[in-house]
Amino acid sequence: MPEHAAGDGKALINVREAAHLTGRSPETVRRWVWSGRLAASRQGHRLLISRSEALALGAARSRVLPTSLADWASEAKSVLAKYPLREWKTAADLVVGDRAARSGAARQS
Numbered sequence: 001m002p003e004h005a006a007g008d009g010k011a012l013i014n015v016r017e018a019a020h021l022t023g024r025s026p027e028t029v030r031r032w033v034w035s036g037r038l039a040a041s042r043q044g045h046r047l048l049i050s051r052s053e054a055l056a057l058g059a060a061r062s063r064v065l066p067t068s069l070a071d072w073a074s075e076a077k078s079v080l081a082k083y084p085l086r087e088w089k090t091a092a093d094l095v096v097g098d099r100a101a102r103s104g105a106a107r108q109s
Contacts, residue, residue, distance in 0.1 A: 012041070012048040021051070022058025032057060 019026040032038035033047055038057050040047040
């Protein structure tokens with residue numbers, strides 16, 4: 001994979017290379033850039049990203065996936081236990097409730 005050097009000596013890679021390094025899709029890497037989570041510079045039509053920053057963000061956002069269907073079911077039950085069925089009827093209700101709970105916890109911190 002070709003790497004470019006920034007003025008500060010950091011190795012720069014393109015979106016496709018960053019996606020490969022982080023185990024994410026190129027679209028996810030673009031979303032990280034557009035949302036400000038990952039700094040990038042433009043060279044023509046290409047986005048160039050610091051290799052070290054891409055690796056750091058990819059590692060911070062990665063998590064271990066369940067290894068079996070039984071593990072996944074167990075994890076799903078523990079998540080759903082936080083939200084009694086009477087509180088939501090659709091997946092959208094669950095998402096809205098989860099976001100409200102997270103924003104309330106963030107304000108208390």
